[in-house]
Amino acid sequence: MTDDIIEVDLDDPRFRIKPYQQMMASCTGALVTSIFVTPLDVVKIRLQAQQKAMLSNKCFLYCNGLMDHLCSCGNGRGPEWLRTNGKFNGTVDALVKIGKREGILSLWSGLSPTLVLAIPATIVYFVSYEQLRLFLKDNYNRRFVQDSLRKEQPFWIPVVAGGTARIGAATLVSPLELIRTKMQSQKLSYAEIRQALKTVIKYSGFSGLWMGLSSTLLRDVPFSAIYWFNYESLKKIFRNVQHTFTFNLIGGAVAGSIAAFCTIPFDVVKTHRQIEMGEKEIYSDKPGRTSSTFTIINRIYKQNGIRGLFTGLTPRLVKVAPACAIMIATFEHGKRFFQARNANEVLGLEPNVQILRYKYDNT
Template identity: 25%
Template sequence: MTFSTTSHGSSAQAHLPNKVHLGEEATESREMGVAIPQKDDTLKAKPLAHFIAGGVGGMTAATLTSPLDVLKTRLQSDFYQSQLQALRASHPVRPAPLFISLPRSALVHFKETFQILHSIYSHEGPRALFKGLGPNLVGVVPARAINFYVYGNGKRILSNYFGYHDSMTTPWNIHLGAAAIAGIATGTATNPIWLIKTRLQLDKSNAESGKGGRQYKNSWDCIKQTVRHEGIRGLYKGLSASYLGVAESATQWVLYEQMKLYLARREAAKLADPKHVHTTWDDVELWGGRIAAAGAAKLFAAVATYPHEVVRTRLRQAPVVPVAGGKVQVKYTGLIQCFKVVAKEEGLAGLYGGLTPHLLRVVPSAAIMFGMYEVILRLFGTTS
């Protein structure tokens, strides 16, 4: 009989100390930070469980937060930024002291965000709130599968190579290295999918009501037009910004691992206390801590590295194709050039366009994804 736990421990761990003596081999799980008794390679025997759990978690989060994803993408584009600037120019705000202007600006930003969201629903219908969800869902499963698979195995390989055999003492730079490798692998493999999703969300038929027909009929048509006008390389527009975005995923993983380690040590301390009586509150605290850790890690990482999101979206925008033929017009030609153009035309604030809906989406999305991932793995009888 095999005993397993979740990555941060669970109520089942309260019984582990009494069962280790049954002659089963106790192995150290790097993913969990605790010793678990097991026979054979139980964790390796269920790779499909990790794939399904990561995919379902990602798809659930992507579906529930799709409207905010559409809004974020549009606010990151130069077209919607010009609209927003025109709206602000028509309603100038009187100068005020810093302690008044900052909270007022934040409230105005939130108000504009939800006004645009309501405008999309009113003028384009509820389906517009899920524009690009198809390729998004298609990309979520392989992206999450690749990311979790590469990160988990990369962490194990790096730990063995550098001689860290106790996960409770594994340094943060091991997590950083594994996260960077996972981010690069994921970005390279899934960039074409995210490019198609971005272009569908920015389709001018939805962006400009009543001004021409749709540029893309569907995802396949978008792929064909992209390859026809820009070649295969066109499917990898924004890849350099994705690589720059590895800093975000790496930061998130490192912070999450450190919070996870804190939760594991806290749980271990409770189990080591003979006077401690396990209650439902312990489970609530543990699972709540996991969800909060995922959300908090994503919040900090997203704010610290957000400009790359704007640049990546601009690089993925569809080029202007002249009706009578001719050379394709591309405004943003490279990573550095895009940073310079956005900063020059829109100021540094332009590099943070769409930050509010982005945070409203990614923070709960991270919590949902990691929460679903852990729950589904437990249903499969395995761990992360």
């Protein structure tokens, strides 16, 4: 005897997962993603930092998957890893040198403090996106769609929801990132961090707590808008195909790759600006503003040409594709898990009844 099956619309108001369920799904996604993609992000940032280190030996930017880390060199001779490994000649060369000379675990160094900030930021981002997307979709259908059984989602909804959610998440975590950077770089105790924050506010005002936010938004908001537009478009194009874990993996990888390629110059600018900001924060008692985006782009272009604006493109694509794939597939899988529970509760289904097919919408 075979189990009975039913078809469920993921956006059906009766079965929608609750915010706390979205939080659990996104938290799981962040943990799984960080473990898999951290080594690739380490390589990407080190290649970009290597370019900057040729010009400044004070500070370099280090990222291990989900968050950026500003590190001081201390002795003025450049980053320790650059002196140990020498110049990297590409993605594979960097992976081999780091693993061989620093130990394989160095590819996951700093993961714990990163997750402290990355998980809350990821939760805020994904929950905000889902809530805003559904809010805009419901309002649009109430006002412009006459057929109550037909649900539409215009292309602009994921663009607006994705960009807005990223602004909120980045703005929320920015002051916390500044505090963590100062504690790590200057080895401050929790008691001393209050004085450090007073110094920042004294010379830069309260807005100083969000130094570097503009460069983060310059990269992340377009990336988020492009990513969600492409991902939701793929779901709509293949709405008659079962949206399995594999489908979401492929969709996330494609959407993430396109967004990463379009925003790589902004990623390079963000790296350079954060390094410049870090040098001022770490080595000066009077932190100041960093160079403008146009100034940094002009400087990179003069020194390295157009190729300089695409530094780290290959490792960024190699990292972003699996990162987006794993994150969205895990998140969607979590959504389906809670969707099934909610449907079972609402419909009073027997244990042998399976929800086999998940529709995107009725368009």
